[in-house]
Amino acid sequence: MAKQYETVIGLEVHVELSTATKIFCGCSTKFGGRPNTHTCPVCTGMPGSLPVLNKKVVEYALKLGLALNCQINQNCQFDRKNYFYPDNPQNYQISQLYLPICHDGYLEIAVSGEKKKVRIHEMHMEEDAGKLVHDEWEDSSLVDYNRSGVPLLEIVSEPDMRTADEVIAYLEKLRMLCRYLGVSDCKLQEGSMRADVNLSVREVGSQKLGTRTEMKNLNSFKAITHAIEGERERQIELLTEHREVVQETRRWDDNKESSYGMRSKEDAKDYRYFPDPDLQPVVISDAWLEELRDLQPEFQEEREKRFQKEYGLPEYDAGILTQSRHLADIFEDVARLSGHPKKTANWLMGEGLRILKEKGMEPEELSFTPEHLSDLILAVEHGEINHGNARLVFEQILEADVEPAAYMEEHGMKVITDDDALLTAVDEVLAENPKVVEEFHSGKEKVFGFLVGQVMKKMKGKADPGKVNEALRGRI
Template identity: 70%
Template sequence: MKKQYETVIGLEVHVELATRTKIFCGCSTAFGAAPGAHTCPVCTGMPGALPVLNKKVVELALSVGLAAGCEINRCCKFDRKNYFYPDNPQNYQISQLYLPICHDGCLTIETASGEKQIRIHEIHMEEDAGKLIHDEWEDCSLVDYNRSGVPLIEIVSEPDMRNAEEVIAYLDRLRLLIQYLGASDCKLQEGSMRADVNLSVREAGSETFGTRTEMKNLNSFKAIARAIEGERTRQIELLEEGKSVSQETRRWDDNKEYSYAMRSKEDAKDYRYFPDPDLPPVVISEEWLDSIRSSLPELQPEKMKRYQEEYGLSEYDSRIITESRKMAEIFEKTAALCGLPKKTANWLIGETSRLMKENAVEADKLSFSPGHLSKLIRMTEAGSINTTIAKEVFEKIFMEDVDPEAYVKEKGLLMVNDDEVLERTVEEVLASNPQTVEEYRSGKTKVTAFLVGRIMKQMHGKANPAKVNEILRKKLER
């Protein structure tokens, strides 16, 4: 009988914190600057330069820890992690090994199999390294130190995940939590959220862990899912062949869908940790912790529940809207202004999502005002414009945030409700389509759609559809 295997997965998630300056110096953390533009003696590891801790880093780390249900170490310390890479100018990284700021938390995820709790072993603060840029044409590597010293938190899970679906659900839950807190934008493509996957396989039913490998270079959820399946298959094949799995760090090539060994996997002793002599312990008072706790915003699960109870939205609608903090803000402000939460949800889930996809706009970049969307909804409900015109106007709101009332008036798009004008147009269309009229009178009532279309075309789409249908039906039944 063929052996059955179970996959065991734990994650180390690095998140760049949304501070204006770095963790131990005053250099900017802005993304996309010219190489070396945001550097100083501290973040480039110059002799004699001393670090000074950024208080905002501690506060953001605390907010993530509290939201993730972690215990907080009231006194935490920084340690030096020694290793020698070109992107690490000091030849050590300032991190936390012995007393991390947060520990023993938990997040609840939802998958097709139901709810599951993923334990968080710890969250610690550290500084990021620089970035190596490999030039294949010149066969050399360049280093940009702008990222060196950017503040990170590393969120280390317990090995509680068993497949790619659970991993993606955990990462998505973590990403939303951190974005709602405003602690980071968590953009994988820009490196502000990076996940290393620790994976092993074992025979189903065994309580003993297999030999794990660490997968790096994963910059999208799809790449993470493919890497998990690829590494799982590779390890099972080795075991089936009677070979052993080496404990090592592997780099995933998403284009080739293949991983290759980078180096043997280090343990803590290989880094020769010791307490950083330049940084004093961080003492967290109860008053400071209470102030952080009281400033925590409403998170997605609570917001979803409230939208269903307060606004009468479905679970699906509330989930889609709350997948972005920005979208949720637009929804609440628009619904408050127009008093029509369900209509607001429909515009956000429908037209807004469509235009975001077509124009490659992320939710946090939405720039139209709730006031303009609420005006458009009220105009549509009042019959001032029809649905077709409303969609055309909303596209201008989405792209340029125009005032819909002024735009409709300027372009002459107000809906025609004048009975006399509508009756005259209906009569003209009926007179020019006698054969269609006869078809209707012989029982083919579906031809009314054709006649309505001709009327709307003649009115340049500005006729009130309800009135058009009413007048047309009366005239056809005479």
């Protein structure tokens, strides 16, 4: 009988914080920009420069630590992690080893209806390194220090996950918490959320951990899923063939959908950590911690339940709308203004999410005025515009935040309420299509839809479909 194996996975997740300035200097953290323009003597490691801690970084760390049910080290410190690499201008990274700001927390996830707690070993503050740009044509590497000194939180889990689905659920929940708190946008494609996967396999029933590998360069949930599945298969194949799994760092190649070894971890590198002599220990008062605890937002699970109770939404609708705090805020504003929560949910979940998907946008990028969507919903309810034209107006609201009444007037989209004009159009269609009328009278009900379409065409889409149906049946 073939041996059965289980996968054991722990994650190291780096989250770039959404502060305006870097962790130890006043340089911008804005993504992009010409190389080496968001720099100063501090973040490029010039001799004699001194770091000054950004208080907002500590605040964001505490907010996320509380959300992750962590114990807080109210007396913590920064340490120097010493190593040489071209993207590390100081030849050390300021991080936290001995006294991280948060430890011993957990994040509850749900996979296939089953809830599970993933333990958080620790979370610490540190600075990001620069970025190496490899030029294959010139056979050289260039360094961009814009990212150097951008504040990071590193969240280290215990090896509690067993499947790729659990890993993705953990990352999605962590990303949602960060966005609800406003501490990070967590855009994997921009590197503001990065995950290293530590994975090993062992025989089912064994309590002993196998030899683990660490996989890097994972910049999408799809890549993470493929990397986990690929590495699991590789390690099982090695064990089945009675070969050794080497403890090493591996790099995932998303194009080739395979990984390759980067460096061995058998001989642990000595980073020679020691407390940073240029930075004072961080002391967090009870009062500040309680203040931040009181300011924690209503998170997704609580909001989902409230949306069902307060607005009468189905569980599915409430779950979708509360995945994004920004989308949930928009829903509440529009629902209260329009008095139609279910119809508001339908517009946002249907047309809204469709447009976002087509344009490759996140819900956080929506920036229209809630009153405008409320006015459109009410216009549809009052029969002032048909649904087809309302979809066009909605798209313009999302793209350009147009005022619906003015846009409908300018583009001639308002429903024609003149009964005489409608009856005239009906009579003309019936007169122009005698054979179709005969087919209808002989029992071919399907042709009625064609006649409705012809009337709508004559009315240039400005008639109410319900009234067209009613008038056409009365005449025919």
